[in-house]
Amino acid sequence: MNTFNARLGLLLFFIYLALYSGFVGLAVFAPGILATTPWAGVNLAILYGFALIIAAFALAILYGLTCRDENSSKGGEA
């Protein structure tokens, strides 16, 4: 696989993997940080959790807007 879409997908995948790993790492090794309340009296655990959900959708939209239709004609008949 060396297409534009595949490379873009891998890049976005690694960005999200870093965000996800950061969250899981904090939950296990530094829970005190997740207990802080940086905004609106809501703790970082909830804010980070929601951010992960929103980030997944935002990156998905970015991927959708940037992708090229490279092999559509072959769809479904491989």
Place this chain on the structure above:
Amino acid sequence: MNHEQSFGAIAVFAAFVAFTLGLSFYLGGKAKSAKGYFAAEGEIPWFINGVAFAGDYLSAASFLGICGMIAFFGYDGFLYSIGYLAGWVVALFVVAEPMKRLGKFTFADALDSTFQSRGIKLVAGISTLAVSVFYLIPQMVGAGVLVEPLLGLPHYVGVIMVGAAVILIVVTAGMVSTTWVQFLKGGLLVVFSTVMVGMVLMRGFTATPIEDMPELAVLGPYSGGSYETELAAELEKHSLTVLPATGLWDTPDFVRLSAGPDAAPLVYSVSMSASGAITLFEAQTVEMVDGKKFVNGREQENVAGEDGVRHDLRPVGRILKLPDGETSTGPIGPLKFFSTLQQSTMMISSKKTLKFETDTIDVYFETPTLGSKLLLPGQYFTGIRTKLFSDKLNFLSLMLALFCGTASLPHILIRYYTVKDESSARKSTIVGIGTIGFFYVLSLYIGLGAMTSGALDVTNNNMAAPLLARSLAEWLFAVISAIAFTTVLGTVSGLILASAGAVAHDLLKEFGQMEFNDSEQVRVAKISSVVVGVVAIVLGIVFKEFNVTYLVGWAFSVAASANLPSLVMLLFWKGVTKQGVIAAVTVGMTTSLGWILLSADTFSKVYKIDPELAITPFSQPGLVTIPLGFLTLIVVSLLTKKRAE
């Protein structure tokens, strides 16, 4: 009180099921060919397919299990939401387009696209069956759990009802009807969950201060040092006596009080605060005597007695203290919802089973818990707060399996064949991520709303969302229960279809090289659907006691270990050989299943033996078996490539 039948709910439920089956019969004519049966002719519009992804994915575990886990344990249930959604990132960025490009009917098609190997068809088919069956068990258990309170029918009847309905759906129209059922259910689930969250926010929170609670529901607080003396003085005023702590009750955790020889004893849990003060909270008990269920010392009644009261467990789930001594918040904003709960104290329900010789009794009791503690990880996954490194690894292993599992689930992967091209596969996945992500945001509100609703059933955390709905409005309960049931129908039909594809297409036609024409292949798939459906019914009855969400976690581990390494490496490494794929699927599947069977959780929950005897160091296999699958594929591919050269 929790299981009171609702005729409105039954009517809405019956209408939903009738409509679903009607739709299935109507669409039956579109599934004559194999491509129509397995892939809906590839003609499903991408938006419909995207919402159907959500319908497929938001299963009993997501809707009932996660909301229930949040309602009983707080934030930890939300960790499942985060993990399940993260898995979709892998599905979109890595798997979606190649799956559509390489395959035709099943996941094995894609895996085998460059090799045409019977061995790959065999192991991929078996892996599909194994994962699907693992995933089917919690769905069927969830069906029984729903029908029990809704229709007042035994658990096994619910399982048989779902099984029969699903077999009808799958046999009549295959992927076309399954897709529309999932679209319908996914859409309704998100819409009505949004309505429910809106109503929760409008209702706000109400505290139940100790002084306002019924007499003797709470005793104390007493000073820790001499609480027995203070308790005795208070009891004397009410002509109550403390019963001896013997037999089952030889524990400092509970105290039993008696109002006389004919009255059922009252059980209180002993709770110590950080300052050392002791408070006694009234607990509830459930025990089986001569095959009959006794609740709080009296036989459980399904109908109201002469006094007009139905004798059953009392509902739980409440706030003890709101911030600044408030008793009620009124309507509350989405962020204020969390900041208020963080500063509140909630009563969290727990269960303890007391055993003495052949007697056992389940005691359900509430413990005051700070909101700031409940809105952090570690209440359910207690292992991540211990110093034991293997406990932390267990949690990391689960989160890895959730991340890698989605893109390896056969019933999700086959949905890529229902749209016309790669662009549609991509767009439908984005719609799926949006829909599913939005629902998971709602899940935290629903779970915490249920935690503070005063409507929870202590014996069944899977019913948290429907019971929250009942506390808001009877019509909402009817609709949510019906959607929850359709949730099970949609997911089970997808799983059975994936299994039928594995049997008819991968194992019999491709591996067994049986000669089928198009319509014969569909007929074989329909017969396979009936067989898998019957197996699912039996397993749903046998595994009644299992935790729904936990089982799904295992299904993700097996899927990720068996399927993901081959799928990913095939796309990104030219050195993959067919022997490498066969070895990786076989090793991933057998080691993850073996790990689960030898784990402490299985020892204690399934075999009912000492978990200390378990062979594996922690229960979730993914952390070991997913890398092992990758490693096997690389090593075997390198070895067999050399031999070929």
